[in-house]
Every structure is written in structure tokens, then in C-alpha cells.
Amino acid sequence: MKIGYQGIAGSYSEAASIQYQERKQAEIKNLDMLGYNSFVELVQDVASQKLDAAMMPVENSTTGLIDRTMDLYRGQSVLATAEVYQPVQHILWGVPGGRIEDLEEVYSHPEALSQCRNFFAAHPWIQPIAYTDTAQSAKLVADEQNPKLAALASPRCGDLYQLIPLQKEIQSEETNTTRFFLMESFVEPGEGIGKYLQEMRGEHPKRTRLMLYVETPHKPGALAKLLNTFNLYDCNLEGLDARPIADQPFAYGFFIEVDISHVGIDMEIFWKTLAYASNRMQLIGCFEPMNDGKIGGEAYATA
Numbered sequence: 001m002k003i004g005y006q007g008i009a010g011s012y013s014e015a016a017s018i019q020y021q022e023r024k025q026a027e028i029k030n031l032d033m034l035g036y037n038s039f040v041e042l043v044q045d046v047a048s049q050k051l052d053a054a055m056m057p058v059e060n061s062t063t064g065l066i067d068r069t070m071d072l073y074r075g076q077s078v079l080a081t082a083e084v085y086q087p088v089q090h091i092l093w094g095v096p097g098g099r100i101e102d103l104e105e106v107y108s109h110p111e112a113l114s115q116c117r118n119f120f121a122a123h124p125w126i127q128p129i130a131y132t133d134t135a136q137s138a139k140l141v142a143d144e145q146n147p148k149l150a151a152l153a154s155p156r157c158g159d160l161y162q163l164i165p166l167q168k169e170i171q172s173e174e175t176n177t178t179r180f181f182l183m184e185s186f187v188e189p190g191e192g193i194g195k196y197l198q199e200m201r202g203e204h205p206k207r208t209r210l211m212l213y214v215e216t217p218h219k220p221g222a223l224a225k226l227l228n229t230f231n232l233y234d235c236n237l238e239g240l241d242a243r244p245i246a247d248q249p250f251a252y253g254f255f256i257e258v259d260i261s262h263v264g265i266d267m268e269i270f271w272k273t274l275a276y277a278s279n280r281m282q283l284i285g286c287f288e289p290m291n292d293g294k295i296g297g298e299a300y301a302t303a
């Protein structure tokens with residue numbers, strides 16, 4: 001199996017891929033991991049089946065939905081088939097002789113920089129600089145050997161790139177965790193999504209979580225009508241995020257996550273009822289939930 005991930009060795013996306021590999025040891029014998037520089041390319045290569053899958057960050061416990069990846073799935077032939085919770089504990093890595101007082105620039109992935117807002121607020125002389133991923137930021141600092149530069153990256157990057165810790169656990173929230181989706185290629189089957197989901201229930205009964213992208217008519221009560229349908233079928237709503245629709249200023253679509261374990265009717269009827277209440281609906285994920293949404297404990301133990 002060939003899995004793509006953002007960054008180079010030491011990135012959190014690589015760590016999430018390793019965690020997934022450990023979980024699936026019995027099923028996946030050979031796993032090839034390929035580092036990428038861009039989420040756009042990752043999604044393209046999954047959709048075109050150059051890759052079997054991509055490990056993509058989708059939500060962070062400190063900063064919420066990772067829209068730079070979630071927005072890429074809209075209209076693409078991809079589907080999340082598994083999720084991974086990866087603890088994200090950043091270290092401020094510098095070079096020998098480096099001191100926080102002398103730092104001028106700190107490099108990292110933009111998501112990682114946002115997760116450390118409190119640190120930058122407390123050290124206003126340091127400029128946060130966005131870079132492709134956390135591990136390449138660490139490598140850049142190691143290559144430059146300039147004590148005015150540092151990187152926010154994972155604990156593993158210290159050994160990998162011979163760096164010195166200037167401060168540990170630098171993220172604003174101690175339990176900072178990023179949730180990843182394993183994205184695979186998915187073309188809507190001719191017989192429709194409802195039938196697909198009904199078959200899925202038989203074959204993979206533990207895949208009780210759906211991630212949907214839905215656009216509702218722009219009229220009073222439209223979203224309420226859709227949400228009522230979930231209520232009608234006893235679906236617990238696990239997430240709801242609004243995202244702007246391209247080229248339709250101030251119109252929004254919704255990423256909706258639901259637990260379908262208590263749906264008592266055929267999934268074809270379920271899907272048709274939802275489709276009736278929406279203008280556009282895409283299945284973004286169908287997977288077995290991990291950690292029951294709880295962060296810490298088991299997730300940290302298995303990191």
C-alpha cells in the first residue's frame with residue numbers, strides 16, 4: 001500500500017501514518033510512505049489513484065476545522081475510510097548557542113504556528129514564518145545553523161536533524177491533538193450512494209460515522225429541515241462547520257458529521273430523505289470512529 005503524507009520524516013502527518021500502520025499491522029504487510037509538499041497534490045494523486053491513500057490532517061483540538069484540507073475534498077473523487085488522532089506536542093528547536101531572547105524568526109507549518117499563538121503573544125519580538133511543514137522547518141534551521149532561527153516541530157525532529165530544544169510543550173493547549181483522515185479514491189457508484197451505504201453496513205458494521213458536505217437552499221428553515229431529518233432517524237450530530245461556497249459571496253455549505261449507528265431504516269431511504277432537504281450532498285467519509293471523540297488517555301498512550 002502506498003500512502004502519501006504532508007512533509008518529510010518527523011512531520012506529524014508521518015507520525016499519523018506510522019500510527020495507522022501499527023494499528024493495521026495484521027492487514028497491511030507492505031506500507032510505502034511518500035512525503036509531499038502540498039495537500040493539493042496529495043488529493044490529486046489519491047483521486048487519480050497514483051497513491052492508494054493519503055493521511056490528511058482535518059481537525060485540531062485547539063484551532064478547530066483544518067479548512068485548507070477539508071475544502072479540497074469538495075467535488076473530488078475521494079473518501080475518508082479511517083481516522084487517526086495524533087497528539088501534537090511542539091518543541092521549539094534551535095541550534096547550539098541559540099536562546100529564546102535572541103530569536104528573530106520561528107518557522108513552522110501555518111497550523112502549528114496557530115496552535116502556539118500564546119507563545120508568540122508572550123514573545124512579540126519573534127516573527128512566526130509559515131513553511132511547508134514542521135519537519136522541513138526543523139531541517140531548514142539545522143541547515144542554516146543560525147542561532148537567530150528556530151522551528152516548531154515534533155519531539156522526533158531533535159534526533160533526526162540534530163537540534164537543541166529551546167522550549168518544550170510550546171503549544172497553547174497541553175492536550176493539543178490533530179485528527180487525520182485516511183483519504184482513498186472513491187467514484188460515486190452507478191447505483192447511488194444510498195445503496196453503497198446499505199452494503200457498507202453489511203460488510204463493515206463498525207463504520208458508523210459519516211462525514212458529509214451539504215449545501216441547502218438559501219431560504220428560511222432549510223438547514224433546520226435537514227437537521228430535523230438527522231433527528232428523525234436518531235443520528236447523533238458529531239460536528240457541523242460552515243464553509244464559504246466558491247464564487248457565491250456569503251453563501252455557505254456545511255461539513256456535517258453524524259453517527260449512524262442507530263439508523264433503523266434502509267440507507268437508501270435515509271440518503272434520499274437527506275438529498276430531498278439539500279441542493280447538493282457529497283459523502284466525504286464513512287469510517288469507524290476512534291477514541292469516541294475523547295482526546296488524551298489512549299491517544300497519548302499509543303503515540
Ligand SMILES: O=C(O)C(=O)C[C@]1(C(=O)O)C=C[C@@H](O)C=C1
Nearest residue numbers: 011012013057109111133134178
Ligand atoms: O507540518 C506537519 O508536520 C504536518 O503534518 C501538517 C500539520 C497540519 O497541517 O495540521 C499536521 C499536524 C499539526 O496540526 C501541524 C501541522
